[in-house]
Amino acid sequence: MATGRTHRPATRSRGIPEATVARLPLYLRALTALSERSVPTVSSEELAAAAGVNSAKLRKDFSYLGSYGTRGVGYDVEYLVYQISRELGLTQDWPVVIVGIGNLGAALAGYGGFASRGFRVAALIDADPAMTGKPVAGIPVQHSDDLEKIIEEDGVSIGVIATPAGVAQQVCDRLVAAGVTSILNFAPTVLSVPDGVDVRKVDLSIELQILAFHEQRKAGEESNAEAEAEAEAETAAAAVAPPAPRGTTGGAGRKGPDGDVPAVMPA
Amino acid sequence: MATGRTHRPATRSRGIPEATVARLPLYLRALTALSERSVPTVSSEELAAAAGVNSAKLRKDFSYLGSYGTRGVGYDVEYLVYQISRELGLTQDWPVVIVGIGNLGAALAGYGGFASRGFRVAALIDADPAMTGKPVAGIPVQHSDDLEKIIEEDGVSIGVIATPAGVAQQVCDRLVAAGVTSILNFAPTVLSVPDGVDVRKVDLSIELQILAFHEQRKAGEESNAEAEAEAEAETAAAAVAPPAPRGTTGGAGRKGPDGDVPAVMPA
DNA sequence: ATGTCTTTGTGAACGCGTGCACAAAGATGG
DNA sequence: CCATCTTTGTGCACGCGTTCACAAAGACAT
Numbered sequence: 001m002a003t004g005r006t007h008r009p010a011t012r013s014r015g016i017p018e019a020t021v022a023r024l025p026l027y028l029r030a031l032t033a034l035s036e037r038s039v040p041t042v043s044s045e046e047l048a049a050a051a052g053v054n055s056a057k058l059r060k061d062f063s064y065l066g067s068y069g070t071r072g073v074g075y076d077v078e079y080l081v082y083q084i085s086r087e088l089g090l091t092q093d094w095p096v097v098i099v100g101i102g103n104l105g106a107a108l109a110g111y112g113g114f115a116s117r118g119f120r121v122a123a124l125i126d127a128d129p130a131m132t133g134k135p136v137a138g139i140p141v142q143h144s145d146d147l148e149k150i151i152e153e154d155g156v157s158i159g160v161i162a163t164p165a166g167v168a169q170q171v172c173d174r175l176v177a178a179g180v181t182s183i184l185n186f187a188p189t190v191l192s193v194p195d196g197v198d199v200r201k202v203d204l205s206i207e208l209q210i211l212a213f214h215e216q217r218k219a220g221e222e223s224n225a226e227a228e229a230e231a232e233a234e235t236a237a238a239a240v241a242p243p244a245p246r247g248t249t250g251g252a253g254r255k256g257p258d259g260d261v262p263a264v265m266p267a
Numbered sequence: 268m269a270t271g272r273t274h275r276p277a278t279r280s281r282g283i284p285e286a287t288v289a290r291l292p293l294y295l296r297a298l299t300a301l302s303e304r305s306v307p308t309v310s311s312e313e314l315a316a317a318a319g320v321n322s323a324k325l326r327k328d329f330s331y332l333g334s335y336g337t338r339g340v341g342y343d344v345e346y347l348v349y350q351i352s353r354e355l356g357l358t359q360d361w362p363v364v365i366v367g368i369g370n371l372g373a374a375l376a377g378y379g380g381f382a383s384r385g386f387r388v389a390a391l392i393d394a395d396p397a398m399t400g401k402p403v404a405g406i407p408v409q410h411s412d413d414l415e416k417i418i419e420e421d422g423v424s425i426g427v428i429a430t431p432a433g434v435a436q437q438v439c440d441r442l443v444a445a446g447v448t449s450i451l452n453f454a455p456t457v458l459s460v461p462d463g464v465d466v467r468k469v470d471l472s473i474e475l476q477i478l479a480f481h482e483q484r485k486a487g488e489e490s491n492a493e494a495e496a497e498a499e500a501e502t503a504a505a506a507v508a509p510p511a512p513r514g515t516t517g518g519a520g521r522k523g524p525d526g527d528v529p530a531v532m533p534a
Numbered sequence: 535a536t537g538t539c540t541t542t543g544t545g546a547a548c549g550c551g552t553g554c555a556c557a558a559a560g561a562t563g564g
Numbered sequence: 565c566c567a568t569c570t571t572t573g574t575g576c577a578c579g580c581g582t583t584c585a586c587a588a589a590g591a592c593a594t
Binding site for chain 4: 017018019020054056057060070071072073
């Protein structure tokens with residue numbers, strides 16, 4: 001999960017739980033795959049397997065949408081594709097602007113998964129004048145001076161930020177001021193937005209860090225098979241690189257106002 | 268959040284809740300920013316604001332790691348950076364391979380957020396012979412024939428898949444067979460892996476679809492201010508594009524409009 | 535029509551995550 | 565040394581999400 005919702009905390013949207021909404025695209029993908037293979041119907045068990053979830057969960061998810069299945073048979077693939085698409089709002093056209101055409105922005109511009117689901121890349125925007133006019137994925141890059149004009153003319157309500165972290169907030173502000181109400185943020189920053197604007201964040205390095213955590217745990221488990229492990233590796237760690245917990249009062253402990261402090265060099 | 272864990276369902280890892288682990292990188296980022304500005308200490312309130320979370324949640328999260336704060340003062344920034352880094356396993360070096368050097372793979376290879384957090388790009392791998400030897404982000408691309416050798420020689424345990432969906436599963440199988448135990452998957456497919464292997468998924472289009480859902484809801488709310496809205500737009504929608512609820516034998520019907528095929532083009 | 539068999543839809547129980555609210559801990563000043 | 569003030573750490577309650585398990589619904593055969 002590279003995901004993390006930000007705004008709109010636990011507000012059930014129109015009776016459909018957030019967790020369910022987040023899984024609908026998953027079902028939709030599995031269903032379109034079946035549709036292409038001309039499979040007419042599918043059971044909750046089969047579809048759940050294809051989507052990588054539990055079948056009970058899938059049935060409950062669908063129950064929020066309505067009773068679209070047939071007992072004893074399963075779900076009609078085409079019908080379900082349509083119902084989910086409609087629920088997600090994919091039956092209409094969503095113009096999207098991508099701001100920041102670096103490697104990532106270019107990758108996004110060329111990503112087939114967008115166009116295939118109702119998202120249309122209305123414009124690519126970059127602050128670098130050298131990029132202006134250069135076609136990326138077949139679309140000419142426009143200069144960020146025209147950001148407001150582009151958004152208003154095309155009625156864009158969804159913006160993707162793929163800029164460096166330093167300028168993400170100001171880009172965000174301009175997008176919002178121009179009328180964008182949903183933002184997908186790839187920059188590693190916390191964006192602050194007014195009420196009514198949704199922000200979703202995708203952070204590439206966070207996912208890796210979570211993997212590292214589990215990886216470390218796996219490695220630790222197999223070496224310290226016994227109990228011993230439980231007793232905080234604190235002492236051992238302290239021997240390696242021990243910034244003092246706090247100046248402390250009495251302790252002679254090396255207080256380090258700016259002690260060496262290991263690793264994690266600045267981004 | 269663009270994210271979604273896959274394997275390892277609700278297993279509390281060593282007493283630290285998954286939800287907390289997922290937030291640690293967030294805190295770490297905020298803390299390193301403070302560290303760069305040489306801020307010595309920070310209160311839970313301030314740090315929570317910087318990380319975009321609730322302060323009670325932050326304190327509870329930290330309480331799982333231990334008592335690293337000082338009442339009446341706050342947390343020592345440097346010390347906390349170290350503790351979180353250690354908990355996440357970032358004090359050690361994690362060699363990572365990226366498979367599939369298209370636009371996205373190239374973006375990942377050059378992403379600063381990796382190197383700055385203990386992740387080292389050990390190799391870039393692509394199946395296209397034309398790519399072999401070509402430097403991307405300063406690292407020469409290697410051919411996928413050498414995948415197993417690279418992984419074993421470098422002791423790589425984390426792999427990133429940025430290939431087209433069609434080959435993601437086989438790439439995954441080869442990675443796992445060669446010894447990789449954590450996988451970050453950018454291909455829009457459900458990967459199946461043996462027990463003991465962690466998979467995390469980042470799907471760019473899923474995030475947009477979730478945004479679209481909320482966007483649609485927002486738009487619907489303001490236009491249908493009254494009750495009327497509640498009564499399923501079923502009939503109206505059916506008039507627009509109504510695949511029969513149970514196509515049965517007759518209508519083979521509209522094949523999937525979108526070639527789902529994901530892109531993330533290989534070269 | 536009737537019975538059997540498959541699969542959905544959901545009531546209910548459970549567990550995790552979140553947020554409140556407060557006591558305990560320590561800093562700071564007199 | 566005592567009083568006051570700030571901020572942490574956490575017990576507790578609540579709500580969301582997940583899972584189980586089963587009754588109801590329909591297909592299908594006889």
